[in-house]
Amino acid sequence: MEKAAVVDQIGMDEESLIRSFLFHLTCTLAKDKYTATDQDRYQALALAVRDRLVERWIQTQQGYHHQNVKRICYLSLEFLIGRAMGNNVINLLLEDTCRKAMSQIGLDWDVLRDVESDAALGNGGLGRLAACFLDSMATLKLPAIGYGIRYDYGIFKQSIDNGYQVEEPDNWLRWGNPWEVAHPELSFVVPFEGRAEPRRVNGVTHWDWVGTRPIVGMAYDTPIVGYGCFNVNNLRLWTARATSEFHFQDFSRGSYVEAVEDKLMAENLTKVLYPSDAVYAGRELRLRQEYFFVSCSVQDIVRRFKADANDWSSFPDKVFVQMNDTHPALVVPELMHIFVDKEDMDWDKAWELTVNSCGYTNHTLLPEALERWPVSMFERLLPRHLQIIYEINSRFMRKVATRYPGDFDRLRRMSLIQEDPEKSVRMANIAVVGSCSTNGVAAIHSRLLKDGLMKDFSDFYPERFNNKTNGVTPRRWLLKANPRLATLIRETIGDGWITDLDKIRGIERLAKDKAFQKSIQDVKYANKVALTDYIKRTLNISVPPNSMFQVQVKRIHEYKRQLLLALYIIVLFNRIKANPSLDVVPQTFIFGGKAAPGYHMAKLIIKLIHQIAGVIDYDPQLKDKLKVVFIPDYRVSLAERIIPAADVSVQISTAGMEASGTGNMKFQMNGALTIGTLDGANIEIKEEVGDENIFIFGLTADEVEARRSSYNPYHYYETDDEIRAAVDLIRNDFFSLTEPGIFRPIIANLLEHGDYYMHMADFRSFIDSQLKMEAAYRDQSSWTEMAIYNIARSGKFTSDRTIAEYNNEIWHCKPTDVAPKKSS
Numbered sequence: 001m002e003k004a005a006v007v008d009q010i011g012m013d014e015e016s017l018i019r020s021f022l023f024h025l026t027c028t029l030a031k032d033k034y035t036a037t038d039q040d041r042y043q044a045l046a047l048a049v050r051d052r053l054v055e056r057w058i059q060t061q062q063g064y065h066h067q068n069v070k071r072i073c074y075l076s077l078e079f080l081i082g083r084a085m086g087n088n089v090i091n092l093l094l095e096d097t098c099r100k101a102m103s104q105i106g107l108d109w110d111v112l113r114d115v116e117s118d119a120a121l122g123n124g125g126l127g128r129l130a131a132c133f134l135d136s137m138a139t140l141k142l143p144a145i146g147y148g149i150r151y152d153y154g155i156f157k158q159s160i161d162n163g164y165q166v167e168e169p170d171n172w173l174r175w176g177n178p179w180e181v182a183h184p185e186l187s188f189v190v191p192f193e194g195r196a197e198p199r200r201v202n203g204v205t206h207w208d209w210v211g212t213r214p215i216v217g218m219a220y221d222t223p224i225v226g227y228g229c230f231n232v233n234n235l236r237l238w239t240a241r242a243t244s245e246f247h248f249q250d251f252s253r254g255s256y257v258e259a260v261e262d263k264l265m266a267e268n269l270t271k272v273l274y275p276s277d278a279v280y281a282g283r284e285l286r287l288r289q290e291y292f293f294v295s296c297s298v299q300d301i302v303r304r305f306k307a308d309a310n311d312w313s314s315f316p317d318k319v320f321v322q323m324n325d326t327h328p329a330l331v332v333p334e335l336m337h338i339f340v341d342k343e344d345m346d347w348d349k350a351w352e353l354t355v356n357s358c359g360y361t362n363h364t365l366l367p368e369a370l371e372r373w374p375v376s377m378f379e380r381l382l383p384r385h386l387q388i389i390y391e392i393n394s395r396f397m398r399k400v401a402t403r404y405p406g407d408f409d410r411l412r413r414m415s416l417i418q419e420d421p422e423k424s425v426r427m428a429n430i431a432v433v434g435s436c437s438t439n440g441v442a443a444i445h446s447r448l449l450k451d452g453l454m455k456d457f458s459d460f461y462p463e464r465f466n467n468k469t470n471g472v473t474p475r476r477w478l479l480k481a482n483p484r485l486a487t488l489i490r491e492t493i494g495d496g497w498i499t500d501l502d503k504i505r506g507i508e509r510l511a512k513d514k515a516f517q518k519s520i521q522d523v524k525y526a527n528k529v530a531l532t533d534y535i536k537r538t539l540n541i542s543v544p545p546n547s548m549f550q551v552q553v554k555r556i557h558e559y560k561r562q563l564l565l566a567l568y569i570i571v572l573f574n575r576i577k578a579n580p581s582l583d584v585v586p587q588t589f590i591f592g593g594k595a596a597p598g599y600h601m602a603k604l605i606i607k608l609i610h611q612i613a614g615v616i617d618y619d620p621q622l623k624d625k626l627k628v629v630f631i632p633d634y635r636v637s638l639a640e641r642i643i644p645a646a647d648v649s650v651q652i653s654t655a656g657m658e659a660s661g662t663g664n665m666k667f668q669m670n671g672a673l674t675i676g677t678l679d680g681a682n683i684e685i686k687e688e689v690g691d692e693n694i695f696i697f698g699l700t701a702d703e704v705e706a707r708r709s710s711y712n713p714y715h716y717y718e719t720d721d722e723i724r725a726a727v728d729l730i731r732n733d734f735f736s737l738t739e740p741g742i743f744r745p746i747i748a749n750l751l752e753h754g755d756y757y758m759h760m761a762d763f764r765s766f767i768d769s770q771l772k773m774e775a776a777y778r779d780q781s782s783w784t785e786m787a788i789y790n791i792a793r794s795g796k797f798t799s800d801r802t803i804a805e806y807n808n809e810i811w812h813c814k815p816t817d818v819a820p821k822k823s824s
């Protein structure tokens with residue numbers, strides 16, 4: 001009876017979708033055709049779509065439970081998901097139906113879909129990687145669950161005022177979130193503060209964590225739909241609540257206000273995402289967030305394990321916890337705390353289970369990004385965990401000392417506790433020592449990790465170190481973001497590439513085919529026109545769609561060197577001013593990206609880009625030759641608009657500093673040619689597309705290291721007239737006539753302070769590479785051929801490949817079919 005009643009509501013045909021949509025508009029949202037807004041219509045459609053996936057969602061979770069499978073628990077403090085509806089509808093193979101159904105009732109699917117605000121619970125690459133991994137794990141039918149925090153406010157909204165970044169809160173839940181389901185029954189108590197107290201039982205000391213100030217974590221679940229399959233995985237995000245509405249003692253003592261204050265304090269915990277990317281903030285609230293989400297997730301994991309199993313020895317056969325960076329590294333002491341303190345396991349057994357069920361992904365070598373918590377803060381917040389970490393450390397130090405007797409420097413470097421300048425807990429060391437796998441995210445990054453930052457550890461545990469080159473999901477970054485290109489590819493080679501991206505090679509045989517080249521050019525041009533329309537509509541700036549689009553969109557950070565591209569634009573400016581009849585390829589430079597609110601240099605670079613854009617706009621000699629646009633509020637939904645329109649992908653980080661990059665892969669898939677350094681995954685992109693289909697310049701990572709000690713940026717300034725002229729325009733306030741001196745810090749970093757990111761060392765090589773690229777662009781047929789090779793050879797960079805490697809080499813989970821058996 002239940003079944004029949006439900007089936008009527010969730011048919012996959014147009015008519016039943018329309019019925020469902022109208023039902024939700026009327027009965028859920030209480031609107032009629034006169035009062036319904038676009039937001040209401042979006043919500044009604046989202047609920048109708050959600051109705052069509054909940055059965056699969058429930059069945060998937062039941063299927064995993066019944067088959068008692070090993071599960072991957074992907075712990076990440078960030079999930080940069082973006083919009084859900086378009087992606088869900090595509091993965092449910094429901095997009096045509098949706099479009100036709102909406103058009104039947106006079107609505108536009110493409111408009112409704114884009115009413116949704118981004119779920120922007122991440123800063124950049126690290127958070128977006130987690131989102132791509134969720135898509136791939138579901139599509140590969142892997143029993144996985146994502147664990148994170150349901151921030152009330154995601155990454156701030158960026159607007160620009162007089163060229164300066166302005167941050168506004170991202171109140172993404174204002175209209176409600178139709179994709180999440182609250183689970184108040186899944187609430188866990190998370191203790192903080194208090195003290196560790198010994199208790200003797202039969203001559204053995206046990207430790208109790210007492211006198212705590214607990215907070216409650218409650219689960220919100222979001223479905224993650226696998227492409228073209230039945231599997232719908234779970235993303236479980238935790239929100240903080242006070243333990244009870246009122247402390248009755250406080251209430252009766254008359255401290256009503258204090259009781260409410262406590263409640264507000266508790267709920268502050270998951271208020272906001274820390275907006276720094278690749279920089280360690282070191283704030284106490286952040287450490288609280290980390291423990292809060294680790295504790296909730298581990299309690300949930302242990303609860304599920306106990307429901308299905310009775311032997312702790314099988315824990316590593318049922319659970320694998322992958323840590324996305326060190327943010328979840330408290331999983332290690334937390335598992336030990338539960339095994340030893342709560343389950344009375346002996347230390348060695350608990351340690352074996354912990355190590356065998358954890359893996360750690362490192363995301364950066366930048367020293368300023370490494371998490372180190374002051375011991376004093378740690379001790380106050382997590383006294384028992386600090387004790388456990390000391391115990392792990394003393395056992396570990398003994399092992400190292402036994403292998404390297406007398407090597408005290410090595411002991412100091414490998415210790416989980418750093419003594420100077422401030423006694424602190426090294427989270428990366430905990431993650432490596434407490435897990436069976438440590439991986440980097442691109443070949444070069446994993447090599448530098450092994451031979452550099454973590455050399456001592458890779459000497460000690462060589463079998464633990466491995467590489468998993470990042471990838472991105474072709475469902476969002478090609479099929480959804482670039483429907484024109486996806487359609488052309490489908491018409492040419494079919495659909496196989498969507499879940500097996502190596503098959504995209506099939507278009508390579510047409511690289512020299514003039515008709516196919518023309519189709520590729522038409523797609524790119526249409527995407528460029530669509531982006532120029534968006535820029536006109538939102539910024540009132542006109543961009544010529546027939547110019548060459550060079551795009552650098554990513555977080556603004558000195559190591560990513562937006563400044564190097566800005567300097568090159570000044571070089572072009574000078575060349576054209578010196579010779580107005582110079583035959584140049586018309587070019588548009590498109591920037592986008594947020595600067596961390598406290599990162600003054602990054603914010604100044606945003607200002608500089610705007611000032612350069614303004615000067616160029618003002619000058620009639622540059623009209624139709626040079627254009628600079630900064631598109632504010634770079635985020636996933638904006639990336640989906642921008643990347644398909646790019647001719648050139650700018651990936652110019654100082655070699656050795658970008659762990660992998662994933663933006664680079666999205667651009668390649670969408671037929672942009674890369675101009676880049678030999679850094680991160682650029683190296684592997686070059687290996688895939690071939691040297692002749694990419695523009696590589698600059699020092700290698702090894703050369704950057706070798707040069708450091710003798711590097712003198714003035715040398716380039718003094719010996720290269722073109723470089724000096726470009727720098728001097730900034731220095732002499734040509735771009736800041738009305739705000740003289742504002743760019744002094746930029747010039748100081750570039751010259752007096754030694755140019756840590758080596759812009760000057762790579763500048764000439766960048767100019768040469770740019771000019772070669774400009775020349776190549778003049779031959780549109782050969783350029784398009786190169787673009788086709790880039791698309792055709794992007795198979796390696798699907799996150800499906802990355803996830804398959806994680807699973808085959810680290811997780812060892814079984815793909816699990818949960819589709820109902822077809823009755824014969």
Ligand SMILES: *Cc1c(COP(=O)(O)O)cnc(C)c1O
Nearest residue numbers: 124125554635636639661662663
């Ligand atoms: C892919 C992506 C990133 C990462 O870009 P990189 O160029 O690899 O730094 C950052 N932000 C958003 C919104 C993205 O989609």
